[in-house]
Amino acid sequence: MxxxxxxxxxxxxxxxxxxxxxxxxxxxxxxxxxxxxxxxxxxxxxxxxxxxxxxxxxxxxxxxxxxxxxxxxxxxxxxxxxxxxxxxxxxxxxxxxxxxxxxxxxxxxxxxxxxxxxxxxxxxxxxxxxxxxxxxxxxxxxxxxxxxxxxxxxxxxxxxxxxxxxxxxxxxxxxxxxxxxxxxxxxxxxxxxxxxxxxxxxxxxxxxxxxxxxxxxxxxxxxxxxxxxxxxxxxxxxxxxxxxxxxxxxxxxxxxxxxxxxxxxxxxxxxxxxxxxxxxxxxxxxxxxxxxxxxxxxxxxxxxxxxxxxxxxxxxxxxxxxxxxxxxxxxxxxxxxxxxxxxxxxxxxxxxxxxxxxxIDKFRHMMKAPAGDRAVLLITFALTVLVDLTVAIEVGVVLAAFLFMHRMSEAVEVQSHLHLIDEDVSDSSPRDFVPMQEYELPEGVAASLIRGPFFFGVAMRLGETLDRIGATPKVLIVRMRAVPIIDATGVTALQTMIDRCERNGTKVIVTALQPQPARVLADMGVLARVTRATDFASAIEMSKKMVTEG
Structure with a gap:
Protein backbone atom coordinates (compact mmCIF):
# COMPACT_ATOMS: atom_id res chain seq x y z
CA MET A 1 0.00 0.00 0.00
CA ILE A 360 34.67 11.17 7.16
CA ASP A 361 33.56 11.22 10.81
CA LYS A 362 31.84 7.86 10.44
CA PHE A 363 34.88 6.47 8.60
CA ARG A 364 37.16 7.56 11.46
CA HIS A 365 34.75 6.09 14.00
CA MET A 366 34.68 2.76 12.12
CA MET A 367 38.49 2.67 12.23
CA LYS A 368 38.17 2.25 16.01
CA ALA A 369 36.13 -0.93 15.54
CA PRO A 370 37.57 -4.46 15.95
CA ALA A 371 40.23 -5.54 13.47
CA GLY A 372 37.84 -7.64 11.39
CA ASP A 373 35.45 -4.73 10.82
CA ARG A 374 38.35 -2.43 9.93
CA ALA A 375 39.58 -4.96 7.38
CA VAL A 376 36.13 -5.18 5.74
CA LEU A 377 35.89 -1.38 5.65
CA LEU A 378 39.33 -0.81 4.10
CA ILE A 379 39.09 -3.68 1.60
CA THR A 380 35.66 -2.51 0.40
CA PHE A 381 36.93 1.07 0.13
CA ALA A 382 40.08 0.06 -1.78
CA LEU A 383 38.22 -2.23 -4.20
CA THR A 384 35.63 0.49 -4.89
CA VAL A 385 38.33 3.00 -5.83
CA LEU A 386 40.85 0.74 -7.55
CA VAL A 387 38.83 -2.11 -9.08
CA ASP A 388 35.07 -1.99 -9.46
CA LEU A 389 32.01 -1.16 -7.38
CA THR A 390 30.35 -4.52 -8.08
CA VAL A 391 33.43 -6.44 -6.98
CA ALA A 392 33.75 -4.25 -3.88
CA ILE A 393 30.18 -4.96 -2.78
CA GLU A 394 30.44 -8.69 -3.46
CA VAL A 395 33.77 -9.10 -1.66
CA GLY A 396 32.73 -6.80 1.21
CA VAL A 397 29.49 -8.67 1.89
CA VAL A 398 31.21 -12.07 1.69
CA LEU A 399 34.01 -10.98 4.04
CA ALA A 400 31.46 -9.52 6.47
CA ALA A 401 29.50 -12.79 6.35
CA PHE A 402 32.62 -14.84 7.16
CA LEU A 403 33.45 -12.44 9.97
CA PHE A 404 29.93 -12.81 11.37
CA MET A 405 30.10 -16.60 11.17
CA HIS A 406 33.43 -16.64 12.97
CA ARG A 407 32.09 -14.45 15.76
CA MET A 408 28.94 -16.53 16.10
CA SER A 409 30.95 -19.75 16.20
CA GLU A 410 33.00 -18.38 19.08
CA ALA A 411 29.78 -17.86 21.02
CA VAL A 412 28.70 -21.52 20.64
CA GLU A 413 29.90 -24.17 23.03
CA VAL A 414 29.65 -27.92 23.29
CA GLN A 415 30.20 -29.26 26.83
CA SER A 416 31.49 -26.91 29.48
CA HIS A 417 34.12 -24.46 28.17
CA LEU A 418 34.71 -26.42 24.96
CA HIS A 419 34.20 -24.26 21.87
CA LEU A 420 33.06 -25.79 18.61
CA ILE A 421 35.60 -23.73 16.69
CA ASP A 422 38.94 -23.93 18.45
CA GLU A 423 42.63 -23.73 17.62
CA ASP A 424 44.09 -26.34 15.26
CA VAL A 425 45.68 -29.13 17.30
CA SER A 426 47.50 -32.35 16.55
CA ASP A 427 45.39 -35.47 16.06
CA SER A 428 47.34 -37.05 18.96
CA SER A 429 46.36 -34.29 21.38
CA PRO A 430 44.15 -35.52 24.25
CA ARG A 431 40.47 -34.58 24.07
CA ASP A 432 39.36 -34.84 27.68
CA PHE A 433 35.64 -35.01 28.35
CA VAL A 434 34.47 -32.47 30.91
CA PRO A 435 31.46 -33.96 32.76
CA MET A 436 28.45 -31.88 33.83
CA GLN A 437 29.00 -30.62 37.35
CA GLU A 438 25.46 -29.80 38.49
CA TYR A 439 24.17 -33.41 38.19
CA GLU A 440 25.78 -36.78 38.82
CA LEU A 441 25.39 -38.84 35.65
CA PRO A 442 24.48 -42.54 35.99
CA GLU A 443 26.89 -45.20 34.76
CA GLY A 444 26.79 -45.50 30.97
CA VAL A 445 25.21 -42.06 30.48
CA ALA A 446 26.96 -39.09 28.87
CA ALA A 447 25.72 -35.54 28.35
CA SER A 448 26.48 -32.86 25.83
CA LEU A 449 25.61 -29.18 26.14
CA ILE A 450 25.09 -26.97 23.08
CA ARG A 451 24.94 -23.26 23.78
CA GLY A 452 24.20 -20.63 21.14
CA PRO A 453 22.76 -20.48 17.60
CA PHE A 454 23.41 -23.84 15.94
CA PHE A 455 24.11 -22.94 12.31
CA PHE A 456 26.33 -24.03 9.45
CA GLY A 457 29.33 -22.11 10.74
CA VAL A 458 29.71 -24.44 13.74
CA ALA A 459 27.68 -27.55 12.92
CA MET A 460 30.59 -29.45 11.36
CA ARG A 461 32.28 -29.84 14.76
CA LEU A 462 29.34 -31.51 16.51
CA GLY A 463 30.73 -34.93 15.63
CA GLU A 464 33.70 -34.22 17.90
CA THR A 465 31.41 -34.52 20.93
CA LEU A 466 31.51 -38.32 20.92
CA ASP A 467 35.27 -38.23 20.35
CA ARG A 468 35.66 -36.10 23.45
CA ILE A 469 33.52 -38.49 25.50
CA GLY A 470 35.77 -41.42 24.66
CA ALA A 471 33.96 -44.67 25.67
CA THR A 472 30.67 -45.39 23.89
CA PRO A 473 27.79 -44.54 26.28
CA LYS A 474 24.48 -46.36 26.37
CA VAL A 475 22.57 -43.07 26.50
CA LEU A 476 23.61 -39.62 25.26
CA ILE A 477 21.72 -36.59 26.57
CA VAL A 478 21.90 -33.55 24.25
CA ARG A 479 21.02 -30.40 26.16
CA MET A 480 19.58 -27.72 23.84
CA ARG A 481 17.83 -25.25 26.12
CA ALA A 482 20.36 -22.56 25.14
CA VAL A 483 19.93 -23.08 21.38
CA PRO A 484 17.57 -20.33 20.10
CA ILE A 485 17.81 -21.23 16.39
CA ILE A 486 19.00 -24.07 14.19
CA ASP A 487 19.45 -24.18 10.41
CA ALA A 488 19.44 -27.05 7.90
CA THR A 489 23.17 -27.67 8.26
CA GLY A 490 22.80 -27.83 12.04
CA VAL A 491 20.00 -30.37 11.64
CA THR A 492 22.15 -32.44 9.29
CA ALA A 493 25.02 -32.42 11.80
CA LEU A 494 22.66 -33.53 14.57
CA GLN A 495 21.26 -36.23 12.31
CA THR A 496 24.76 -37.49 11.51
CA MET A 497 25.52 -37.76 15.22
CA ILE A 498 22.26 -39.67 15.77
CA ASP A 499 23.19 -42.07 12.96
CA ARG A 500 26.53 -42.71 14.62
CA CYS A 501 24.86 -43.28 18.00
CA GLU A 502 22.39 -45.75 16.47
CA ARG A 503 25.24 -47.71 14.88
CA ASN A 504 26.93 -47.92 18.30
CA GLY A 505 23.72 -48.81 20.13
CA THR A 506 23.53 -45.43 21.91
CA LYS A 507 20.10 -43.96 22.60
CA VAL A 508 19.70 -40.17 22.29
CA ILE A 509 17.64 -37.89 24.53
CA VAL A 510 17.15 -34.22 23.57
CA THR A 511 16.15 -31.80 26.32
CA ALA A 512 14.39 -28.44 26.57
CA LEU A 513 13.94 -27.60 22.90
CA GLN A 514 12.98 -24.02 22.14
CA PRO A 515 10.13 -23.38 19.63
CA GLN A 516 12.17 -22.75 16.47
CA PRO A 517 14.55 -25.74 16.84
CA ALA A 518 11.60 -27.97 17.83
CA ARG A 519 9.63 -26.96 14.74
CA VAL A 520 12.56 -27.38 12.36
CA LEU A 521 13.61 -30.74 13.82
CA ALA A 522 10.04 -32.00 13.65
CA ASP A 523 9.57 -30.83 10.04
CA MET A 524 12.82 -32.54 9.01
CA GLY A 525 11.93 -35.83 10.73
CA VAL A 526 14.64 -35.76 13.42
CA LEU A 527 12.43 -35.69 16.51
CA ALA A 528 10.90 -39.04 15.55
CA ARG A 529 14.34 -40.63 16.02
CA VAL A 530 15.08 -39.33 19.51
CA THR A 531 13.48 -39.14 22.93
CA ARG A 532 12.45 -35.72 24.18
CA ALA A 533 12.67 -34.49 27.77
CA THR A 534 11.43 -31.25 29.26
CA ASP A 535 14.57 -30.65 31.31
CA PHE A 536 17.92 -32.20 32.25
CA ALA A 537 16.65 -33.74 35.50
CA SER A 538 13.87 -35.58 33.64
CA ALA A 539 16.37 -36.72 31.02
CA ILE A 540 18.57 -38.28 33.76
CA GLU A 541 15.63 -40.23 35.18
CA MET A 542 14.70 -41.43 31.68
CA SER A 543 18.31 -42.44 31.00
CA LYS A 544 18.41 -44.58 34.16
CA LYS A 545 15.44 -46.60 32.89
CA MET A 546 17.01 -46.94 29.44
CA VAL A 547 20.28 -48.24 30.93
CA THR A 548 18.41 -50.69 33.16
CA GLU A 549 16.22 -51.96 30.30
CA GLY A 550 19.10 -52.61 28.21
Missing part, protein backbone atom coordinates in the same frame (compact mmCIF):
# COMPACT_ATOMS: atom_id res chain seq x y z
CA UNK A 2 1.63 3.30 -1.07
CA UNK A 3 1.91 5.89 1.68
CA UNK A 4 0.09 8.34 -0.60
CA UNK A 5 -3.09 6.28 -0.18
CA UNK A 6 -2.61 6.23 3.59
CA UNK A 7 -2.15 10.01 3.73
CA UNK A 8 -5.23 10.69 1.60
CA UNK A 9 -7.33 8.31 3.73
CA UNK A 10 -6.29 10.17 6.87
CA UNK A 11 -7.72 13.36 5.40
CA UNK A 12 -5.77 15.81 3.25
CA UNK A 13 -6.67 19.47 3.75
CA UNK A 14 -5.67 22.75 2.13
CA UNK A 15 -3.23 23.47 4.94
CA UNK A 16 -1.45 20.20 4.21
CA UNK A 17 -1.28 21.05 0.52
CA UNK A 18 0.14 24.49 1.26
CA UNK A 19 2.88 22.96 3.42
CA UNK A 20 3.66 20.37 0.74
CA UNK A 21 3.71 23.08 -1.94
CA UNK A 22 6.38 25.06 -0.06
CA UNK A 23 8.39 21.92 0.73
CA UNK A 24 8.20 20.72 -2.88
CA UNK A 25 9.43 24.09 -4.18
CA UNK A 26 12.28 24.10 -1.66
CA UNK A 27 13.43 20.61 -2.64
CA UNK A 28 13.16 21.45 -6.35
CA UNK A 29 15.51 24.40 -5.84
CA UNK A 30 18.03 22.03 -4.24
CA UNK A 31 17.51 19.26 -6.81
CA UNK A 32 17.90 21.45 -9.94
CA UNK A 33 21.67 21.98 -9.86
CA UNK A 34 22.31 18.57 -8.32
CA UNK A 35 20.43 16.67 -11.02
CA UNK A 36 22.37 18.41 -13.81
CA UNK A 37 25.73 18.06 -12.04
CA UNK A 38 25.23 14.35 -11.34
CA UNK A 39 24.22 13.68 -14.94
CA UNK A 40 27.35 15.38 -16.28
CA UNK A 41 29.54 13.49 -13.78
CA UNK A 42 27.92 10.25 -14.94
CA UNK A 43 29.12 10.83 -18.48
CA UNK A 44 25.86 12.01 -20.01
CA UNK A 45 24.06 15.33 -20.61
CA UNK A 46 22.47 17.57 -17.94
CA UNK A 47 18.97 17.19 -19.34
CA UNK A 48 19.09 13.47 -18.52
CA UNK A 49 19.39 14.33 -14.85
CA UNK A 50 16.39 16.66 -14.99
CA UNK A 51 14.28 14.14 -16.90
CA UNK A 52 15.15 11.53 -14.29
CA UNK A 53 14.22 13.85 -11.41
CA UNK A 54 10.85 14.61 -13.01
CA UNK A 55 9.70 11.11 -13.96
CA UNK A 56 11.30 9.01 -11.25
CA UNK A 57 10.89 11.63 -8.54
CA UNK A 58 7.15 11.79 -9.19
CA UNK A 59 6.69 8.00 -9.25
CA UNK A 60 8.78 7.31 -6.12
CA UNK A 61 6.64 9.72 -4.13
CA UNK A 62 3.38 8.47 -5.66
CA UNK A 63 4.01 4.75 -5.12
CA UNK A 64 6.61 4.72 -2.33
CA UNK A 65 6.45 3.33 1.17
CA UNK A 66 7.72 6.51 2.84
CA UNK A 67 5.79 9.72 3.41
CA UNK A 68 8.79 11.96 2.84
CA UNK A 69 11.12 10.16 0.42
CA UNK A 70 12.51 12.29 -2.41
CA UNK A 71 13.87 10.25 -5.30
CA UNK A 72 16.17 11.12 -8.16
CA UNK A 73 19.72 10.68 -9.44
CA UNK A 74 22.29 10.43 -6.65
CA UNK A 75 26.04 10.31 -6.25
CA UNK A 76 25.94 6.59 -5.50
CA UNK A 77 25.21 5.85 -9.16
CA UNK A 78 27.86 8.09 -10.74
CA UNK A 79 30.56 5.43 -10.89
CA UNK A 80 28.45 2.53 -12.15
CA UNK A 81 26.57 4.71 -14.69
CA UNK A 82 29.81 6.18 -16.05
CA UNK A 83 31.33 2.70 -16.45
CA UNK A 84 28.24 1.20 -18.11
CA UNK A 85 28.01 4.06 -20.62
CA UNK A 86 31.75 3.85 -21.32
CA UNK A 87 31.65 0.09 -21.97
CA UNK A 88 28.14 -0.61 -23.28
CA UNK A 89 26.89 2.77 -24.48
CA UNK A 90 23.76 4.57 -23.35
CA UNK A 91 21.56 1.76 -24.69
CA UNK A 92 23.35 -0.57 -22.31
CA UNK A 93 22.54 1.73 -19.40
CA UNK A 94 18.86 1.80 -20.37
CA UNK A 95 18.72 -2.01 -20.41
CA UNK A 96 20.63 -2.30 -17.12
CA UNK A 97 18.32 0.24 -15.46
CA UNK A 98 15.23 -1.61 -16.65
CA UNK A 99 16.66 -4.93 -15.40
CA UNK A 100 17.44 -3.32 -12.06
CA UNK A 101 13.89 -2.00 -11.86
CA UNK A 102 12.48 -5.48 -12.43
CA UNK A 103 14.82 -6.87 -9.75
CA UNK A 104 13.63 -4.24 -7.27
CA UNK A 105 9.96 -4.93 -8.00
CA UNK A 106 10.60 -8.64 -7.51
CA UNK A 107 12.51 -7.99 -4.27
CA UNK A 108 9.62 -5.92 -2.95
CA UNK A 109 6.98 -8.50 -3.87
CA UNK A 110 9.11 -11.24 -2.27
CA UNK A 111 9.42 -9.06 0.86
CA UNK A 112 13.20 -8.83 0.72
CA UNK A 113 13.15 -5.21 1.91
CA UNK A 114 13.32 -6.21 5.55
CA UNK A 115 16.67 -7.93 4.98
CA UNK A 116 18.38 -5.34 2.77
CA UNK A 117 18.52 -3.05 5.79
CA UNK A 118 20.94 -5.47 7.46
CA UNK A 119 23.85 -4.90 5.06
CA UNK A 120 26.89 -4.55 7.37
CA UNK A 121 27.86 -0.97 8.19
CA UNK A 122 31.55 -1.38 7.23
CA UNK A 123 30.49 -2.42 3.71
CA UNK A 124 28.12 0.53 3.29
CA UNK A 125 30.64 3.01 4.71
CA UNK A 126 33.49 1.57 2.64
CA UNK A 127 31.85 1.71 -0.76
CA UNK A 128 30.17 5.06 -0.03
CA UNK A 129 33.55 6.62 0.85
CA UNK A 130 35.08 5.00 -2.23
CA UNK A 131 32.39 6.48 -4.46
CA UNK A 132 33.05 9.89 -2.90
CA UNK A 133 36.74 9.66 -3.79
CA UNK A 134 35.91 8.71 -7.39
CA UNK A 135 33.39 11.55 -7.75
CA UNK A 136 35.85 14.09 -6.37
CA UNK A 137 38.58 12.86 -8.71
CA UNK A 138 36.24 13.07 -11.70
CA UNK A 139 35.58 16.78 -11.02
CA UNK A 140 39.22 17.93 -10.93
CA UNK A 141 39.28 18.46 -14.71
CA UNK A 142 36.32 20.87 -14.75
CA UNK A 143 37.29 22.46 -11.42
CA UNK A 144 40.73 23.43 -12.72
CA UNK A 145 39.74 23.97 -16.34
CA UNK A 146 42.20 21.38 -17.61
CA UNK A 147 42.39 20.57 -21.31
CA UNK A 148 42.39 16.79 -21.85
CA UNK A 149 41.63 14.94 -25.07
CA UNK A 150 40.37 11.95 -23.09
CA UNK A 151 39.99 11.13 -19.42
CA UNK A 152 40.83 7.52 -18.46
CA UNK A 153 38.17 5.57 -16.57
CA UNK A 154 40.60 3.70 -14.28
CA UNK A 155 41.46 5.56 -11.09
CA UNK A 156 45.26 5.27 -11.19
CA UNK A 157 45.46 6.13 -14.88
CA UNK A 158 43.07 9.06 -14.35
CA UNK A 159 45.19 10.50 -11.54
CA UNK A 160 48.32 10.19 -13.68
CA UNK A 161 46.60 11.87 -16.64
CA UNK A 162 45.35 14.71 -14.42
CA UNK A 163 48.85 15.18 -13.06
CA UNK A 164 50.26 15.42 -16.58
CA UNK A 165 47.62 18.02 -17.52
CA UNK A 166 48.17 20.28 -14.47
CA UNK A 167 50.36 22.81 -16.33
CA UNK A 168 47.26 23.70 -18.38
CA UNK A 169 45.25 25.11 -15.45
CA UNK A 170 42.87 27.93 -16.46
CA UNK A 171 43.00 30.72 -13.82
CA UNK A 172 39.53 32.08 -14.66
CA UNK A 173 37.96 28.63 -14.28
CA UNK A 174 39.74 28.06 -10.96
CA UNK A 175 38.48 31.44 -9.72
CA UNK A 176 34.88 30.55 -10.62
CA UNK A 177 35.21 27.12 -9.01
CA UNK A 178 36.84 28.37 -5.80
CA UNK A 179 34.35 31.21 -5.53
CA UNK A 180 31.41 28.81 -5.90
CA UNK A 181 32.92 26.35 -3.43
CA UNK A 182 33.68 29.09 -0.90
CA UNK A 183 30.16 30.51 -1.18
CA UNK A 184 28.55 27.11 -0.67
CA UNK A 185 30.69 26.43 2.42
CA UNK A 186 30.00 29.94 3.79
CA UNK A 187 26.23 29.62 3.34
CA UNK A 188 26.22 26.17 4.94
CA UNK A 189 27.90 27.56 8.01
CA UNK A 190 26.07 30.90 8.32
CA UNK A 191 22.79 30.47 6.41
CA UNK A 192 22.06 26.72 6.46
CA UNK A 193 18.41 27.25 5.45
CA UNK A 194 19.35 29.03 2.23
CA UNK A 195 19.67 27.02 -1.02
CA UNK A 196 23.46 27.27 -1.19
CA UNK A 197 23.90 25.13 -4.31
CA UNK A 198 21.42 27.16 -6.36
CA UNK A 199 22.71 30.53 -5.14
CA UNK A 200 26.30 29.60 -5.98
CA UNK A 201 25.41 28.30 -9.43
CA UNK A 202 23.22 31.31 -10.31
CA UNK A 203 25.83 33.86 -9.16
CA UNK A 204 28.60 32.01 -11.00
CA UNK A 205 26.52 31.97 -14.19
CA UNK A 206 25.78 35.69 -13.82
CA UNK A 207 29.46 36.58 -13.34
CA UNK A 208 30.59 34.43 -16.27
CA UNK A 209 28.00 36.07 -18.53
CA UNK A 210 28.63 39.60 -17.24
CA UNK A 211 32.42 39.50 -17.59
CA UNK A 212 32.46 37.08 -20.53
CA UNK A 213 34.91 34.78 -18.73
CA UNK A 214 36.50 32.14 -20.97
CA UNK A 215 35.28 29.05 -19.15
CA UNK A 216 33.16 26.08 -20.21
CA UNK A 217 29.41 26.30 -19.61
CA UNK A 218 26.53 23.93 -20.26
CA UNK A 219 25.85 25.94 -23.44
CA UNK A 220 29.40 25.61 -24.80
CA UNK A 221 29.93 21.97 -23.77
CA UNK A 222 26.45 20.80 -24.89
CA UNK A 223 25.66 23.18 -27.74
CA UNK A 224 22.14 22.91 -29.14
CA UNK A 225 20.91 20.67 -26.34
CA UNK A 226 17.16 20.78 -25.67
CA UNK A 227 15.60 18.60 -22.93
CA UNK A 228 13.08 16.18 -24.41
CA UNK A 229 11.29 13.12 -23.10
CA UNK A 230 11.87 10.09 -25.27
CA UNK A 231 8.85 8.00 -26.22
CA UNK A 232 8.64 4.99 -23.87
CA UNK A 233 10.74 2.30 -25.52
CA UNK A 234 13.61 -0.09 -24.86
CA UNK A 235 16.55 -0.65 -27.19
CA UNK A 236 17.02 -4.00 -28.88
CA UNK A 237 18.56 -6.60 -26.64
CA UNK A 238 19.70 -10.18 -26.80
CA UNK A 239 20.11 -12.86 -24.16
CA UNK A 240 23.88 -12.50 -24.43
CA UNK A 241 23.64 -8.77 -23.78
CA UNK A 242 21.37 -9.33 -20.79
CA UNK A 243 23.92 -11.73 -19.32
CA UNK A 244 26.77 -9.27 -19.86
CA UNK A 245 24.78 -6.42 -18.27
CA UNK A 246 23.48 -8.48 -15.34
CA UNK A 247 26.32 -7.56 -12.90
CA UNK A 248 25.80 -3.85 -13.59
CA UNK A 249 22.02 -4.22 -13.24
CA UNK A 250 22.47 -6.05 -9.94
CA UNK A 251 24.76 -3.29 -8.67
CA UNK A 252 22.20 -0.63 -9.62
CA UNK A 253 19.42 -2.59 -7.92
CA UNK A 254 21.55 -3.16 -4.83
CA UNK A 255 22.52 0.50 -4.52
CA UNK A 256 18.96 1.67 -5.17
CA UNK A 257 17.58 -0.70 -2.56
CA UNK A 258 20.15 0.03 0.13
CA UNK A 259 20.25 3.81 -0.28
CA UNK A 260 16.47 4.21 -0.56
CA UNK A 261 15.87 2.20 2.62
CA UNK A 262 18.64 4.05 4.44
CA UNK A 263 17.04 7.32 3.36
CA UNK A 264 13.61 6.11 4.53
CA UNK A 265 15.12 5.12 7.90
CA UNK A 266 16.65 8.60 8.25
CA UNK A 267 13.22 10.10 7.51
CA UNK A 268 11.66 7.84 10.16
CA UNK A 269 14.21 8.94 12.76
CA UNK A 270 13.50 12.61 11.97
CA UNK A 271 9.70 12.34 12.04
CA UNK A 272 8.81 9.36 14.25
CA UNK A 273 6.95 7.74 11.35
CA UNK A 274 7.49 4.24 9.95
CA UNK A 275 8.09 3.43 6.29
CA UNK A 276 7.11 0.26 4.40
CA UNK A 277 10.32 -1.32 3.16
CA UNK A 278 8.84 -3.61 0.53
CA UNK A 279 6.50 -0.94 -0.81
CA UNK A 280 9.51 1.36 -1.15
CA UNK A 281 11.40 -1.27 -3.17
CA UNK A 282 8.46 -1.72 -5.53
CA UNK A 283 8.28 2.06 -6.05
CA UNK A 284 12.01 2.22 -6.74
CA UNK A 285 11.59 -0.57 -9.29
CA UNK A 286 8.72 1.19 -11.05
CA UNK A 287 10.67 4.46 -11.11
CA UNK A 288 13.82 2.87 -12.56
CA UNK A 289 11.83 1.12 -15.29
CA UNK A 290 10.00 4.36 -16.15
CA UNK A 291 13.23 6.39 -16.12
CA UNK A 292 14.85 3.92 -18.50
CA UNK A 293 11.81 4.09 -20.80
CA UNK A 294 12.03 7.89 -21.19
CA UNK A 295 15.82 8.07 -21.52
CA UNK A 296 16.72 8.87 -17.92
CA UNK A 297 19.22 7.58 -15.38
CA UNK A 298 19.00 5.09 -12.49
CA UNK A 299 17.38 6.51 -9.36
CA UNK A 300 17.04 5.93 -5.65
CA UNK A 301 16.02 7.79 -2.53
CA UNK A 302 18.19 10.85 -1.89
CA UNK A 303 19.01 11.27 1.81
CA UNK A 304 19.95 14.97 1.65
CA UNK A 305 16.91 15.95 -0.41
CA UNK A 306 14.62 13.85 1.80
CA UNK A 307 15.98 15.60 4.90
CA UNK A 308 15.47 18.98 3.19
CA UNK A 309 11.89 18.00 2.40
CA UNK A 310 11.20 17.21 6.06
CA UNK A 311 12.85 20.40 7.36
CA UNK A 312 10.80 22.42 4.87
CA UNK A 313 7.61 21.17 6.55
CA UNK A 314 6.36 18.45 4.18
CA UNK A 315 3.22 16.64 5.31
CA UNK A 316 3.25 13.72 2.86
CA UNK A 317 4.20 12.30 -0.56
CA UNK A 318 2.52 15.11 -2.48
CA UNK A 319 5.51 17.33 -1.63
CA UNK A 320 7.76 14.94 -3.57
CA UNK A 321 5.33 14.86 -6.48
CA UNK A 322 5.22 18.68 -6.56
CA UNK A 323 9.03 18.85 -6.51
CA UNK A 324 8.99 16.89 -9.79
CA UNK A 325 6.35 19.24 -11.23
CA UNK A 326 8.46 22.31 -10.38
CA UNK A 327 11.52 20.81 -12.09
CA UNK A 328 9.36 20.07 -15.14
CA UNK A 329 8.29 23.72 -15.17
CA UNK A 330 11.93 24.79 -15.20
CA UNK A 331 12.64 22.49 -18.15
CA UNK A 332 9.70 23.86 -20.13
CA UNK A 333 10.04 27.57 -19.42
CA UNK A 334 13.55 28.40 -18.13
CA UNK A 335 15.92 25.96 -19.84
CA UNK A 336 17.75 28.65 -21.88
CA UNK A 337 19.02 30.10 -18.59
CA UNK A 338 20.72 26.78 -17.77
CA UNK A 339 23.05 27.17 -20.76
CA UNK A 340 24.92 29.94 -18.89
CA UNK A 341 25.79 27.69 -15.91
CA UNK A 342 29.59 27.18 -15.74
CA UNK A 343 30.79 23.60 -15.39
CA UNK A 344 33.30 24.79 -12.78
CA UNK A 345 30.39 25.78 -10.50
CA UNK A 346 28.77 22.36 -10.95
CA UNK A 347 32.15 20.77 -10.17
CA UNK A 348 32.18 22.73 -6.90
CA UNK A 349 28.68 21.43 -6.14
CA UNK A 350 29.81 17.85 -6.71
CA UNK A 351 32.92 18.28 -4.56
CA UNK A 352 30.62 19.23 -1.68
CA UNK A 353 28.40 16.24 -2.49
CA UNK A 354 31.47 13.97 -2.47
CA UNK A 355 32.60 15.37 0.88
CA UNK A 356 29.15 14.71 2.36
CA UNK A 357 29.11 11.19 0.91
CA UNK A 358 32.51 10.37 2.36
CA UNK A 359 31.12 10.69 5.91
Missing amino acids: PKLVTVLREGYRFGDFRADFIAGLTVAIVALPLSMALAIASGTTPDKGLITAVVAGFLISAFGGSRFQIGGPTGAFVVVVFNVIAVHGYDGLVIASAMAGIMLIGAGLLRVGTYIKYIPEPVVTGFTAGIAVIIATSQIKDFLGLSMTSEPAEFIEKVMALGAALPGITPQTVAVALGSLGLIVFLRGHRPNWPGFLIAVVLAAALVWLFQLPTDTIGTRFAGLEPTFAAPALPEFTMQRLIVLFPSAFTIAFLAGVESLLSAMVADSMTGRRHRSNGELVAQGIANCASAAVGGLPVTGAIARTATNIRAGARGPIAGMLHAVFILGFMLFAWPLATYIPLAALAAVLLVVAWNMSE
